[in-house]
Every structure is written in C-alpha cells, then in structure tokens.
Amino acid sequence: MTGDVKRMYINGEWSLAEGGATFDIVNPADQSVVATVTNGAAPEIQRAVAAAHAAFREWSLLAPKDRGRFLLGIQELMQERCDELARLVTLENGKPFEEARKEVQFSLGYFGWFAEEARRMTGEWIPSPQPGKRYWVLHQPIGCVAAVTPWNFPATMVTRKIAPALASGCTVVLKPASATPLTALAIAEITRDAGLPPGVFNVLTTNRSRLVGNELLTHPLIRKIGFTGSTDVGKGIMETAARQIKRLSFELGGNAPFIVFDDADLEPAVDGAVAMKFLRVGGQSCICANRIYVQRGIAERFIPAFIDAVKRLKVAPGFEPGAQVGPLINEETRAKVHALVEDAVKRGARLVCGGHYLTEGAHAKGFFYAPAVLLDVTDDMAIAQEEIFGPAAPILTFAAEDEVIRRANATRFGLAAYFYTRDLARLMRVAEQLEYGLVGANDATGYTHEIPFGGFKESGLGREGGHEGIEEYTEVKSVVVNLG
Ligand code: NAP
Ligand code: MG
Numbered sequence: 001m002t003g004d005v006k007r008m009y010i011n012g013e014w015s016l017a018e019g020g021a022t023f024d025i026v027n028p029a030d031q032s033v034v035a036t037v038t039n040g041a042a043p044e045i046q047r048a049v050a051a052a053h054a055a056f057r058e059w060s061l062l063a064p065k066d067r068g069r070f071l072l073g074i075q076e077l078m079q080e081r082c083d084e085l086a087r088l089v090t091l092e093n094g095k096p097f098e099e100a101r102k103e104v105q106f107s108l109g110y111f112g113w114f115a116e117e118a119r120r121m122t123g124e125w126i127p128s129p130q131p132g133k134r135y136w137v138l139h140q141p142i143g144c145v146a147a148v149t150p151w152n153f154p155a156t157m158v159t160r161k162i163a164p165a166l167a168s169g170c171t172v173v174l175k176p177a178s179a180t181p182l183t184a185l186a187i188a189e190i191t192r193d194a195g196l197p198p199g200v201f202n203v204l205t206t207n208r209s210r211l212v213g214n215e216l217l218t219h220p221l222i223r224k225i226g227f228t229g230s231t232d233v234g235k236g237i238m239e240t241a242a243r244q245i246k247r248l249s250f251e252l253g254g255n256a257p258f259i260v261f262d263d264a265d266l267e268p269a270v271d272g273a274v275a276m277k278f279l280r281v282g283g284q285s286c287i288c289a290n291r292i293y294v295q296r297g298i299a300e301r302f303i304p305a306f307i308d309a310v311k312r313l314k315v316a317p318g319f320e321p322g323a324q325v326g327p328l329i330n331e332e333t334r335a336k337v338h339a340l341v342e343d344a345v346k347r348g349a350r351l352v353c354g355g356h357y358l359t360e361g362a363h364a365k366g367f368f369y370a371p372a373v374l375l376d377v378t379d380d381m382a383i384a385q386e387e388i389f390g391p392a393a394p395i396l397t398f399a400a401e402d403e404v405i406r407r408a409n410a411t412r413f414g415l416a417a418y419f420y421t422r423d424l425a426r427l428m429r430v431a432e433q434l435e436y437g438l439v440g441a442n443d444a445t446g447y448t449h450e451i452p453f454g455g456f457k458e459s460g461l462g463r464e465g466g467h468e469g470i471e472e473y474t475e476v477k478s479v480v481v482n483l484g
Helices: 042-061 064-082 083-092 099-120 156-168 181-193 209-215 231-242 266-278 294-310 329-346 401-408 424-433
Strands: 007-008 014-016 023-026 033-040 124-126 131-142 144-148 171-175 201-203 222-228 247-251 256-260 289-295 348-353 370-373 392-398 414-418 438-441 474-482
Touching: 007 042, 007 181, 023 392, 033 083, 042 131, 042 144, 042 171, 042 201, 042 209, 042 474, 064 099, 083 099, 083 181, 083 209, 083 424, 099 156, 124 222, 131 181, 131 294, 131 401, 144 156, 156 222, 156 266, 171 209, 171 256, 181 266, 201 222, 209 231, 222 231, 231 247, 256 401, 266 289, 266 294, 266 392, 266 414, 289 294, 289 401, 294 348, 294 370, 294 401, 329 392, 401 424, 424 438
Parallel strands: 144 171, 144 222, 171 201, 222 247, 256 289, 256 414, 289 392, 370 392, 414 438
Antiparallel strands: 007 014, 007 201, 023 033, 124 131, 131 474, 348 370
C-alpha cells in the first residue's frame, strides 16, 4: 500500500495539500508504514468549509426521506465492503481483525438508524393563548458541522457523527484522528460511490491538530462542533468555541466502575469484566472498565476466575487468527499504561499477572503489553483515578452497597458504569444512583444505535445515537403567526 499518496476528500474530489505535505500512517503491530496521507493545512481547511457551506442549502432542502435514501445506499456499500474496511481498521488501529469486522458491522448501522430518524424530525403545533395567533415549532439543520474523531474506533466514531448530521440536513467537514484516517477516507469513497452530492461530506486529513483548532473549529461558517476525544482537548475546544457560542457535542473520557456484588452470577460477571476491560481495543475504549469493585463475599471466587481468564487471553497482531488483544496505538500510550501499573505497585498494589512490555517474536516490533491484573488497589491511586486506556485491570474490594455507590461516583467522569447482581430491587436502586450516562446492569455489551449515548460530568455534552442523536444537529425555531 505504500508508494502513492492517499488524497483527502474535498468537494467530491481527491485532492493534495498545497505544497504537497504528507504524513505516514503506521501499523501499531509492527511499526511498518501502511500508507502516506495528505497533510492538510489552512488552504485545505478553507476549501473544505467553503464546499460544505456551498452544499448546505440544496442538501438541507431535500426531503428527509430522500436524504435517508443516500444514507441507506451508504449503509449498503459499507456492508458490501465490510471486510475491506475492517482490514484498514486493523492495519491502522491494530485491533484484532474479527473485532474490526464487528466494529464496521456496527458502525454502518448508524446510517440505517438515522435514515429512519430523518423522517421523524417532527415539530409541534402549540395552542395559542390569544385568539388570532398561531404558533408552530420546527427543527431545522444547524448548518456546516466540523467533526473531530479519535483513533480507537476508526469507523464507529465517524459514522456516529456523520450519519445524524447528514440525516438532519447538515453538511460535514470531518477531521479524523491522524493515526487512523484510512478508514475515514474509505468511508468517503463509499459516500461518493453512493452518489452523495459533492461538498456534503468532506474529509480533511492532517496531523496539525492545533491548526485544526485554530482554523477549522473557529471558522465562522462552522456552526457546530462534534468532538470525540480526551477531556483535556475537549476543554480547550470549549474555551475557543465560547468566542462564537458555537454549538457543541462532546464525547470525552471515562473512568468506568465495574461492580460485582456478592449475589452476582459468577460466570457472566467474570466474562463481562474480561470483555469490558480487555476485549474492546485492548482496553483503549472510553467505556472500558477502569476500576473493578468486588464485594468481599464473592472476592475469593471472582478474583482467581478473573485472573485465570486474563492469563488465557491471546495477545497477538490483529491479523493472526484467534488474536484477542492487539497492540496499543503507540509507544506513548503503552508507556502511560505501564507508568500507572508501576505507580500502583509502588504504592502497595500487588501485580498478579502481566504488567510488562511484550518484546519477543510476533510482539517484537509492535506496542504490545501483557494484560495486567492488580490486587489491593485503593481509590487514591492514579490507576483508579485516571483513565487507564489500556490492558490493565485494577481490582478494589468493598463491603456495602452504599459504600460502593459513593466510591464509584467519586470521579470527575461519568460515561459508563457496570454492575452485576441478582437482586432486582438492588438492580433498580444502583442503576438509578450511578452518575453515568450508560449503565450496564448484568450487561457488558455497551450501547446500541437505538439508545442515546453520552456522558455525565466531564465525560461529555449531548448524546449520540437514539432520537437524541439527530436533535444534536438541529436548531429549534418557533414561528409566531399573527392572523390579523
Ligand atoms: P485526543 O487526543 O483528544 O484526540 C481526539 C481528536 O482530536 C483527534 O482527531 C486529534 O487529532 C484531535 N485533536 C487533538 N488535539 C487537538 C486540538 N488541540 N484541537 C483540535 N483537535 C485536536 O484523543 P485521543 O487520544 O485520540 O483518543 C482518546 C480519548 O478519546 C480518550 O480520552 C477517550 O476516552 C476518548 N474517547 C471518548 C469516546 C466517547 O464516546 N466518549 C469515544 C472514544 C474515545 P490527532 O489525532 O492528530 O491528535
Ligand atoms: Mg491524543
């Protein structure tokens, strides 16, 4: 795949950057260069925004059902090219190929869901308090949207933003993560093959994120920013966006508690914890279990079963059959995970498995890390307070329900939480008291298209998916009619 430069997608055309700047996309499993991509800067940002702006009027005036037809066409082509897309996801992100296929399969469903939701962008007729007046309320697309996405789900993070934006009648300039733009470019190609009009969807590839912050996210023609990434970058964007009161949607970091009560079914709880800690991009997901709280009465059975399951995980390059945990995205991320593990050990935690770099054989050139389990972790350790974003599982114990709810909520994050119990009354109490946007009760599969997803507190603003997902891309207008 090396050789020629992958161009970015602006106004329905494949284009290079002025001056010909490029950057390389590296396979995290072996550090080979898988592609060279155009490195966009200010002139390309201007062109992309101009194209999205010019396309807005016509696109927004299409009947929702007709916009939906384009979305369904995109969904169908993504389905046809699922394996091709999954291959790109594994190449640039590193996750196991089977997991990448599941991601692509899931990601394309957003086009189907929002194609249908477009037809339900209804308004309201409000009874007038005075005779001779009429009031109606309508929802209209905001305008040009800038979407900025992270590398951990190169397909889903893109479709979860662009499907509702396009469905509502907005046009989009997408800036994918610089580590994983290839999947986004392949999706652009699909939108082109599906006949989406030029300018409606544009992909700007660049590794100059500061410039994106300054030129794209502050562009006066950009009405709304949809951002998924870290809380710190989100805060910076919010500060800048304040100058123009831009509309914002944020999906930010998390610190998910995973709670196992004494009365939980052991096997599903162990499987759920392993899945939510290690089997979603090797722990590099915002909804991954970050703190595993185990009640004293089940700890003796849960902990050995969990360690045993973790020891059996296959850490391997994503294309190796049976691979379950791939490499981390880069050395910086691996070093951060390792530093959190070392810090916990220094402060009294017991490392009972993994917790070191994997450097031999198939692991030699990639950013692999042996899945770690830490016991005797306490709430004040950095590993329990920060988002780990990697294959390390800190285990904490607790005595009572009230106590664990208080501890689980004692964080600035509020994205996802999980708990296991067989007691229905407890299930309802705990679900209601956890201050999180997504709560898995005896479930560790995460969200689906039909439900709103987003964070409390510093984990975000707004919701993606569900009915709410499309509302994020609309303005509400009240029309007052004087009948004279
Ligand atoms: P990140 O560093 O915040 O980057 C996210 C995106 O923002 C990338 O496209 C990045 O470009 C861009 N960016 C970085 N600095 C910027 C700036 N100053 N101005 C404008 N754009 C900027 O996050 P990440 O490291 O890629 O992803 C991990 C984080 O994302 C974690 O905290 C995770 O929890 C969060 N996340 C949240 C969700 C959710 O739904 N809540 C989902 C997935 C991930 P570059 O790629 O060029 O740096
Ligand atoms: Mg980053």
